Amino acid sequence: MxxxxxxxxxxxxxxxxxxxxxxxxxxxxxxxxxxxxxxxxxxxxxxxxxxxxxxxxxxxxxxxxxxxxxxxxxxxxxxxxxxxxxxxxxxxxxxxxxxxxxxxxxxxxxxxxxxxxxxxxxxxxxxxxxxxxxxxxxHKPEFQGIRIVGYQWSPRSHDVKDFLSGNLIPYQWLDIESSDRANELVVSNGISVKNLPAVFFEDGTFLVNPDLREVGERTGMRSKASKPMYDVTIIGAGPSGLAASVYGGSEGLNTVLVEKRAPGGQAGTSSRIENYLGFPNGLSGSELSRRAITQAARFGVEFLSPQEVVDIDIKDDYKIITLHDGTTMNSRSIIITTGVDYRTLDAVDVERFTGAGVYYGAATTEAHACRDKDVYVVGGGNSAGQSAMYLSHYACQVYIVIRKNDLSSSMSQYLIDQIKATPNIAIIPETVVTRTYGDGNLDAIDLRNVVTGETKKVEASALFIFIGARPVTDWIKLNIIKDEKGFLETGRELLKYESFRKTWKLAREPFLLETCCPGVFAAGDVRSGAMNRVASAVGEGAMAIKFVHEYLAEN
Missing domain, CATH: 3.40.50.2300 (Response regulator)
Structure with missing residues (x-):
């Protein structure tokens, strides 16, 4: 520019x-x-x-x-x-x-x-x-691009920042409590600070306390389907959904990808993925997402975001998809790749500070606000380790809180080695967070040792949570069989359910990634039995397109 x-x-x-x-x-x-x-x-x-x-x-x-x-x-x-x-x-x-x-x-x-x-x-x-x-x-040149004016500890401000960063849209953050520039913009435009955040665009226009869809539309994103019928609709733009869209588009299928927030899923928030095939120096989750979206667009895939699917109905083998804004789309097949969300932390008052010091993922979005402060990361998986490494470049001290006695059973060895070699990262084993404190924003937490039962209160400027894997399937009203944790069952695993034979009327068995509804597939972390690795999710997304071809050939 x-x-x-x-x-x-x-x-x-x-x-x-x-x-x-x-x-x-x-x-x-x-x-x-x-x-x-x-x-x-x-x-x-x-x-x-x-x-x-x-x-x-x-x-x-x-x-x-x-x-x-x-x-x-x-x-x-x-x-x-x-x-x-x-x-x-x-x-x-x-x-x-x-x-x-x-x-x-x-x-x-x-x-x-x-x-x-x-x-x-x-x-x-x-x-x-x-x-x-x-x-x-x-003179210091003005930032050229989108600017967000708001309060650092405002959940709404966090949502806007996280949305833009997740969609790889550069922006400048201006804290109303510390930035003269922020106050100049608010005063000159007659904006009440009670209505922040405000998002200023390059053409001089602005939105006050905007809906994320408004921000998306103003930045050139699309949330409306352009065609009356699609061969395949992919719901969720994590690694599996991105792979499915690339393969669907490249193989001539009329393909649409629907994402409610930003491409990449949990992997998209990773600051560094170092064990992905073909990238010896590693790459960030956002870079992987950007490459995949660009590749899918080159093959003519339509990308609707921010947009959310709220229901699926089936009529005469056609899939009718209802979106959050009430509009509908028609598709001959569906691949569900909505992945998993982090589990809510079970701690007193944690909801009060969500977006105001307590964050689920979002380490790359809020790292600058943690400069020279003590922060805590809850979780022992790769996402937690990658975030701790990223935060260590900004924070004074990063503490990783885990329930187990070490990281060996849940984290890749390369990350464990990096963490051990980083002087401002410390592991707090056999410990859980039980309570959060603060006046408007987080400033302290209680840590309880699960072995001794001892509890101590420590200062904490931010708490980043990377625990559990809750499948994003609550939105599905269609009678699709799920396992006891809510993951979608597919393929031969369906045969063990009594209800399966009541709904499945085809002569053949379900394809490997097909749910109990013919033509509705599941791939990636949302599927029961998935491996929870980026590479395997990509493989499943590509494989799902093969089964879509076979299903469409039947119909």
Whole structure:
């Protein structure tokens, strides 16, 4: 993305003078600066808030003192509130010299310039060169992109940040309690801090306390199906769903992928996956997701996100899919790849701080807020280990809390070795978190040793939870057989259920990844008996497409 040119803003009600100034400025500064001008101070003020929202930068104001709608000094005083770093020069006649001198103190005027300034090579350009050189020496370029203004410990702010980062959309976070820039944006746009977060887009528009679908639509994402019928609908964009979409699209199937939050699933939040085939240096979960989405799009796969499937109905072998917004989609087959969620921590008051110091996953989103603080990670799996490693680059100390006595039975050896070699990561074994404390945001937790029963209270700025694997199947109202934990049963495993023969009326047995509903498949972590590895999930997603072809050939 190319950087925007900083602006030289000229205000003078005398059109002849205005045209002359603009002509002179463009001839000398047009290559490096954008020249804006107006004959009305009020019009100029109205445009400043919009320029601020667009992350435009004003390097210098050149304002006439005597204007009918407002004195130049008064204009510069108000402009300073919106663009305090801009240099301020007042154009004056001899009779206005006294006002200009007063303005040096009143508005921290940088210079007053007497009319006329002929020749400009002697009386105008040297002065502007000095002012712009001074401005450049202190200038830090504005961030170009989406900005989020909110409270660090607000669950709604966390949701927006997590959504954008999960979808690989860069943004700048501005904490209303510590950022002058955040306060400038709120004040200049008349936003009540009670209604934060606010999301500012590059075109200068903004949304206040937005729904994630609104944010998604404004960033170019799609949540509406474009076709009346699909060959295969894939529900969930984790590794298995992404693989299924790539193979479905590449093999000519009319394919749509539906994801309620962001691609990648739990793997997408991993800061580093080091044991995935073909990447000797490892790669992040977000990078793997980005590559897969790009690959699927190249094969014509339609990606609907953020969008959520709430129901599936079957009519004459066609699958009717109801979405969260009430619309429906039609599909000849379905692959369910909704994966698993982390289990809710069983600790007193933990709900009070969810999104305000207590996070399920989200280590990459909130790591910057943990700089030089003590944080705790609950869980002994690879996701917990990868997050602890990532957090160790920011936090003062990272503690991994596990119920077992060591990590050997639940974490890959390469991660265990990395953790042992990281001085600011410590393991707290045979321990559980039983209570959380704080005033608005988390500041302490209780740790109980499961062997001795001893409980101690410790300071904690953040708690990242990576425990359990709860299948995301509660939304399925269709009569699909699940195991005792809620995972979807497939293939020959269905034969052990008495209810299976009552619903399955085909002469053949279910395909390996097919559920008890013909043409509805399950792949990846949501499936009973899955291996819970990224590579195996990818393999199952690809395999599911093979069975979709066989099913469609029958119908």
């Amino acid at each position: 190319s950087m925007k040119k900083p602006i030289l803003f000229v205000i003078d009600d005398d059109q002849q003078v205005l045209r002359a100034v603009v002509r002179d400025l463009r001839s000398v500064y047009g290559k490096d600066y954008r020249i804006m001008s107006t004959g009305s101070a009020n019009d100029a003020l109205h445009s400043l808030a919009e320029l601020k929202n667009k992350s435009e930068t004003i390097a210098l104001f050149l304002a006439d003192q005597r204007m009918p709608d407002m004195l130049g000094v008064d204009f510069l005083k108000q402009a300073k509130e919106i663009f305090p770093e801009a240099r301020r020069i007042l154009l004056t006649a001899y009779s206005d010299t006294e006002a200009a001198i007063r303005a040096i103190n009143d508005v921290q005027l940088d210079y007053y310039l007497m009319k006329p300034w002929d020749p400009p090579e002697e009386k105008l350009f040297p002065i502007l060169n000095d002012q712009l050189e001074e401005w450049q020496s202190n």
